[in-house]
Amino acid sequence: MGHRWGMVVDLDRCTGCGACVTACHAENNIPTVGPDQASRGRAMHWLRIERYWEGEFPDARLSFRPVMCQQCDAAPCEPVCPTYASHHTEEGLNAQVYNRCIGTRYCANACPYNARFFNFFNPGWDKPLHLQFNPDVSVREIGVMEKCTFCVQRIKASEQQVEAENRPMKDGELKPACVQSCIATAMVFGDLNDPDSQVSRLARSPRGEKLLEDVGAKPNVTYLKRQTQA
Amino acid sequence: MSASGQRISDDLLRPLLETTWRFYLLVAVFGLFVLAGAGSFAYQVYWGIGVWGLKWPIFWAFDITNFVFWIGISHAGTLISAILRLVNATWRRPVTRCAEAITAFALMIGAMFPIVHLGRPGLFFWLMPYPSERHIWPNFRSPLVWDFFAISTYLTGSLLFLALPMIPDFALVRDRTTGMRRRIYGALALGWAGTTKQWHRLETAMQIMAIAIIPVAVSVHTIVSFDFSMAPVPMWHSTIFGPYFVAGAIFSGIAALIIAMAALRKFLHLEDYLHPVHFQNLGKLLLLMSLLWTYFVFAERLTVWYGNEPSEIAVFWATQRGAYAPLYWTMVTCNFVIPFSILSLTRLRTITGCVIASCAVVVGMWLERFLIIVPSLSHKYLPYSWSSYRPQTPEIILMVSTFGAMGLLYVLFSKFVPIISIWELKVGEHPKRVAATAQEADEIATLWRAQP
Numbered sequence: 146m147g148h149r150w151g152m153v154v155d156l157d158r159c160t161g162c163g164a165c166v167t168a169c170h171a172e173n174n175i176p177t178v179g180p181d182q183a184s185r186g187r188a189m190h191w192l193r194i195e196r197y198w199e200g201e202f203p204d205a206r207l208s209f210r211p212v213m214c215q216q217c218d219a220a221p222c223e224p225v226c227p228t229y230a231s232h233h234t235e236e237g238l239n240a241q242v243y244n245r246c247i248g249t250r251y252c253a254n255a256c257p258y259n260a261r262f263f264n265f266f267n268p269g270w271d272k273p274l275h276l277q278f279n280p281d282v283s284v285r286e287i288g289v290m291e292k293c294t295f296c297v298q299r300i301k302a303s304e305q306q307v308e309a310e311n312r313p314m315k316d317g318e319l320k321p322a323c324v325q326s327c328i329a330t331a332m333v334f335g336d337l338n339d340p341d342s343q344v345s346r347l348a349r350s351p352r353g354e355k356l357l358e359d360v361g362a363k364p365n366v367t368y369l370k371r372q373t374q375a
Numbered sequence: 376m377s378a379s380g381q382r383i384s385d386d387l388l389r390p391l392l393e394t395t396w397r398f399y400l401l402v403a404v405f406g407l408f409v410l411a412g413a414g415s416f417a418y419q420v421y422w423g424i425g426v427w428g429l430k431w432p433i434f435w436a437f438d439i440t441n442f443v444f445w446i447g448i449s450h451a452g453t454l455i456s457a458i459l460r461l462v463n464a465t466w467r468r469p470v471t472r473c474a475e476a477i478t479a480f481a482l483m484i485g486a487m488f489p490i491v492h493l494g495r496p497g498l499f500f501w502l503m504p505y506p507s508e509r510h511i512w513p514n515f516r517s518p519l520v521w522d523f524f525a526i527s528t529y530l531t532g533s534l535l536f537l538a539l540p541m542i543p544d545f546a547l548v549r550d551r552t553t554g555m556r557r558r559i560y561g562a563l564a565l566g567w568a569g570t571t572k573q574w575h576r577l578e579t580a581m582q583i584m585a586i587a588i589i590p591v592a593v594s595v596h597t598i599v600s601f602d603f604s605m606a607p608v609p610m611w612h613s614t615i616f617g618p619y620f621v622a623g624a625i626f627s628g629i630a631a632l633i634i635a636m637a638a639l640r641k642f643l644h645l646e647d648y649l650h651p652v653h654f655q656n657l658g659k660l661l662l663l664m665s666l667l668w669t670y671f672v673f674a675e676r677l678t679v680w681y682g683n684e685p686s687e688i689a690v691f692w693a694t695q696r697g698a699y700a701p702l703y704w705t706m707v708t709c710n711f712v713i714p715f716s717i718l719s720l721t722r723l724r725t726i727t728g729c730v731i732a733s734c735a736v737v738v739g740m741w742l743e744r745f746l747i748i749v750p751s752l753s754h755k756y757l758p759y760s761w762s763s764y765r766p767q768t769p770e771i772i773l774m775v776s777t778f779g780a781m782g783l784l785y786v787l788f789s790k791f792v793p794i795i796s797i798w799e800l801k802v803g804e805h806p807k808r809v810a811a812t813a814q815e816a817d818e819i820a821t822l823w824r825a826q827p
Contacts, residue, residue, distance in 0.1 A: 186430025186762055195759035212757070221607050227517040228501045245511075247501050248424070248494015249519055250434035254752055255606040259432040259760040263494065265425030287423045288494025357756055360607050 148304075148314075149237045150295050151337035151365040152324070153347040154211055157373055158331035159194075161209035165323035165332065166192050169213075172296060172322035174282045176268035189262040191293040192323050208371060211332070213323070214239060214260040214293035215356060215364030222252035222261065230290070237365060238295055246289040253290060257360045261292045295334070296321035316342040337365065380801050383648075384547060387793045387800075390643050391548060394790075397642060401786045408779020415772040416491060424494055428767045432760050433752045436745070437770040438492035439602075441777055443744040444627070445485030446526070446599050447620070448737075451628030452478025452533060453592035455657075457585040466656055468799045469648045473639060474632050475537040476794070480784040481631070482530045484777050489522060491773070518601045525598040529591050536584045539577065542567050543798040596624040603747065609686040610679060610751045619671040623740060626664035626710070630736035633657050635785060637730045639794055648795055651726055658729040661736065662718035669711045689761075690754045698763055699750050702742050709739025 169175065169192040178187045192213040199206045220239045222231045230246035233239060253261035267287045278284070281298040285291045303319040316335055324332040335344030347353070348367040355364050419426050429436055452475040459467035490499040502523045504512050513520045546567035549560040567573060600620035603611040613619075633654060640649040679691050694703045713735040717728045753762045788794070 182425070186433075187425060188431070193759075195757065197759070210759075212759075224514070224516040225518065225606060227513050227519040227523075229511070229514045245501075246494070247498040249489075249492075250429075250494065251517070251519060251602075251606075253432065253434045254608060257607055257756050259755065259757065262431060263424070263429075263434060265429070266423040290494075360756070362607070 147236055147338065148336045149338045149365070150216065150300065151237075151335065151344050151348060151367070152213075152216075152295070152321075153333045153344050153353070153367045153369060155331045155333075155347070155369040156208070156210060156371045157369065158329045159209045159211060160329050160331075161194050161196065161207075162328060163194055164326045164328055165211060166190055166194060168322040168326035169293070171274075171277065172279055172282070173294070174278050174284050175291075176264075177271045177274060178266075178269070179271065182266075187265050189264075189291070191260075191262065191291070210356075210368065211323070212258060212260065212356070213366070214295075215258055215362065215366045216293075216295060218363035218365065219361060221255040221257065221360075221362055225251045225255045227251075236300075238297060238300075239292075240297070241290060241292055241294070243283060243285050243289050243291065248288040248290065250290065257357050257362060258364075261290050263290050264288060316344075383800055384551070384797060386645075386647065387795050387797050388548065388551060390789060391791065391793065392552070398786065398790060401642075402783065405779045405783035405786060408776045409783055412773050412776025412780065415769045415776065419491075419769055419773075420496060424492075426767060427770045428765050430762065430764070432755060433749060433762060433764050435492070435752065436749050436764055437766055437774055438488055439748055440741065440744045441774055442485050442488035442492070443599055443602075443620075443748075444741050445481045445488070445777060446596065447485075447624035447627045447740060447744070448631045449478045449481035449485060449529070449533070449628065450592055450596060450621070450624035451481070451632040452476070452537070453588050454625050454628065455632060455660075456536070457588050457592075460581065460585045461589075465803055466653060468803045469645075469795045470632070470636065470653055470657070471799065472537070472540070472792075472794060472796045473636050474628075475533065476785065476788050476792075477628070477631055477635055477781075478533045479530070479537050480781055480788070481628075482526065482533060483784070484780050486526050486530065489519065518598065518605050521598045521601065525591075525595045529588075529595045532584065532588050532591050536588050539580055539584060540796050540799065541792060542577065543569065544793045544796060547797055548793070593621055596621045603751075608751050608755055609684075610690045611747070613675065615671065615675050619675065622664060622667045622671055623743060626661070626668050627736060627740035629657060629661045629664060630733035630740070633661065633729050633733040634737065637726055639789060640726075643789065643794065645795065648800065654726045654729045655724055658718045658724045658732070661714060661729070661732060665711055665714040665718070665736070669715075672707075686756050689758075690751050693750045693754045694746055699746060703746055706739045706742040706746060709735040710743065713739075 169190070170177070173191060175189050175191060178189065182188070192211060195210045195212050197208050197210070199208070216237065216239050218237060220231075220233065222239060223233055226232070227249060228245050228247055230242045231239065231252045232242070248263070250263055253259070253263060264285050264287050268284060279298075281302070299319060299321060303314060307314045314336070316339065319334065321334055324334045333344050333347055335342040337345055337348065339345060347369065350367075350369055352369040352372065353367045354370055356366065356368060358364075427437065429438075455467065455474040456471040456478075460471065489502075490496055493499055502513055502520060513523075541563075542565055545560045545564035546569065549557055549564050552560065597617040597620065600616035604613055604616040606612065636649055636653065636657075639645055676691070676695075679687050693699055714732040717723045717732045749764050753764055755761075
């Protein structure tokens, strides 16, 4: 049986530190658009930490929710793409073929999670970030859509590694950049086809819920509900 | 040729044969608008779509508003012309060609936007199925690919529908001119000699096209509405969108037609041909469509409000009393209050009254398209991503230039083609021939029955 990659995010553990966002930018060569463009809504955070306040100060309650592409099984972004740039892989990932994207932006409008980002201009990086590109990830050009890939370059590398060593993949040996950098281990990544993997066990938790489940996109990211008061 | 027939030809061919300073002025003014639009597009291609106000998560705004708006305007020709032809409404005769020309030009303008709005416009042909060495086809599940087929079918059909009844008129121009003009119009007339057989064929072809174009027109705007209703976006994902869009399209199309007719009447001195009764009748149609549009909006809004579904109600209140409320209530005023109060009173249903109502409707329908697209995207599900939209200069220039492009195409068209179908007008004015024999009576009867 093939893999089906999934993630669990424990909202009780997330401290909102933002290390995952930084790691994601570094790993995936995501452009930094600068403060001016960011204030115009052009920031490209494949992974973002949504911050919500409830109540009024001093009884305010702050909660965080890291949101990335949910790699939906019934992804609304896929059927609407006229060129198959957005399509489903055999391992259940929503792949984005940058070279095939002509920039209709329909996928981003159809995405209930607003997980897709458009290259409004040619990409640029604040110095010295231009010295630390990841050679395994292609840089996207102007006019194409991009989004979280579950670090598909790491997935492919791991799969090739275990194939070369002729052994099964160990649970937890493959981590996307966000999971690897999470200081609170709030994020767990793994194979949902393996019922004993940590991600499968956590996804079955009674605290587990899907984001915007009613929309029916069948996401592969499970959030573990908050139980503590902050 | 009868005396009245002679006068019709003289009056309607005058714009083709005489060029006044007004023509040059209009071409210059509209041409400047078009140049500004082209400049804006070049600027956008050079720097990127980021010169527009688009942002995360509002990835469509003015671009797709213009697209839907102009495709909507294009529904003027088909409905007025095809339906009025089929029911043989005789008052349609001076109106049909103005309407069909609007269809063709509005479609060309509207169909530009799916290309102009692309992140990589040079690759627009990937929307089309063409034999490529990599055997990659477009995704036939995508409404954008349906759009491609719907619009190209409609454009082909409406160009044919426009061109067919122009053939006898081209022949008339050919016969009345000399030199280069005679050669060009002669080629366009496709060897028309006015034989009974040719008339029969023309009328049969017109009949077929008039019937065929109606379902095509309805399907086009339904498919345009599918661009929205197929996506799980609050207040887009609605079953009412197909008929709602078609009704709105016909509504704005009639308004555009009334404005165009009033302008032609004024500039080309067609007072003898475009009578107040034409405006009266079109005004009644506009009133009907205004009521139908209002009914659709009411049905859509009431169900959303009563259903009280959280994601939809957020968009609902954003338009009803939030940031978009000024635009929303302007739309309601322009599309319902103004046309209803003017057009429901016979006393006010004059040419001026109809033009005022139509101008309001054009503005209102543009706003309607904008208010369908933007509030839903700016209030889509997760409140963290809620946002607002502010247009930037390049896209405003582009929007304004489309109206200039419409004006330019229309001025040029009415310069080179009789804007009122001369032969159809003559058919309407001629008394019936008196048949000498029973066989001839039969022939005449067939001819008149086949009359488009």
